[in-house]
Amino acid sequence: MLIRHTEEELKLAAIFEPYLEAGKLRENAPQAAKDALKRYLEMIKEHRREVFEATYGWSYDG
Numbered sequence: 001m002l003i004r005h006t007e008e009e010l011k012l013a014a015i016f017e018p019y020l021e022a023g024k025l026r027e028n029a030p031q032a033a034k035d036a037l038k039r040y041l042e043m044i045k046e047h048r049r050e051v052f053e054a055t056y057g058w059s060y061d062g
Contacts, residue, residue, distance in 0.1 A: 006043075008043070009040060009043060012036040012037075012039055012040040012043075013036075013040060015032060015033055015036035016029070016033040016034075016036045016037040016040065018033075019033045025037055049061070
């Protein structure tokens, strides 16, 4: 499976990735890193919803 990232995803990842340890954001990470990770995860969630709806033709939300 090929995973492609948008330019925005790559920019956000560059902000929070230096603060990741064992798959979690360090507690002392700056607020900008926390905000970038939150936005990144929101983008992934939205993309999954779009793909689901395009694939199955009905709403992911129920």
